[in-house]
Amino acid sequence: MIADEALMTQVAAGDTKAANVLLSRYQKPLYKFIFQMTVNENDSDDLLQETWLRVIRYRHTFNIEKKFSTWLFQIATNCTRDFFRKKKQIASLEEIEPTQCASKSSFENSEWASFLIKSLPLHQREVIALKFFHEKKEREIAEILDIPLGTVKSRLHKAMHYLKGMKNEQ
């Protein structure tokens, strides 16, 4: 199997087939990650497209010495951050405050899980998704999010503390 980084070099040279191979390799984990950020399928569809377009647009900036998946998740993170920034600018009042959901104990399991993840601030959601859903190491999370390792640990700690509290309330 050709390494992702080698495929990316081919993409940079204009190889469409190599781009399709990378897409087939990462379509599911990337979509999963984006969905964990947005908790909305339509938004995830748009962001998945935007992420891959950015991959192609910025293909010449990819550093072959770095891991492709890290770079890809970096792009996806930036896309979701831009999306939330725009969304906040357009309609900050549209979103329902997570704490306003009253009947949380009556939720189905998947709804409750969605609610829990959605109620986390985006920066904590990012670390939780990368650490537990994608099993990334803390050092890699720090690289993806472009933050110090200590910040990753503190965000994880705060998010876990919050989630644990919410779980106990259930």
Place this chain on the structure above:
Amino acid sequence: MNNEKWMDELIASFPNPQPQQELISKIQQQMALAIVEKKRLSQKMLLSIIAITLATIPLFSLTNYFYYILLQQIITTYFPQMLTSFLVLFTISVSLIGAICYGFIPIWLAYFLNRNFHQSSAVLR
């Protein structure tokens, strides 16, 4: 940090939708187009180039004017019989042509690159 049982439950119960095949096909098409897309210039960049060029034309004209004044002096030193009226006309016309070229070249180039972008992005829609 230990991956506790409730965390496993949370991960297991969190929805796990898959991307639709139509979406993947659309992305493949978009990527193929983006790969062959020429180097493009955004509308914002085009407007910035036009604004900078137009704003610097007076400065360029002034510099050009002084350059031809200097050139006039050199010409009259070696060809004293040259008509002053011709030299004045020469200075003004050449300065004007210089200013037009100075403005035209970057604006045309920016417009050309911008037009390429719009043509290729129209295919994507």
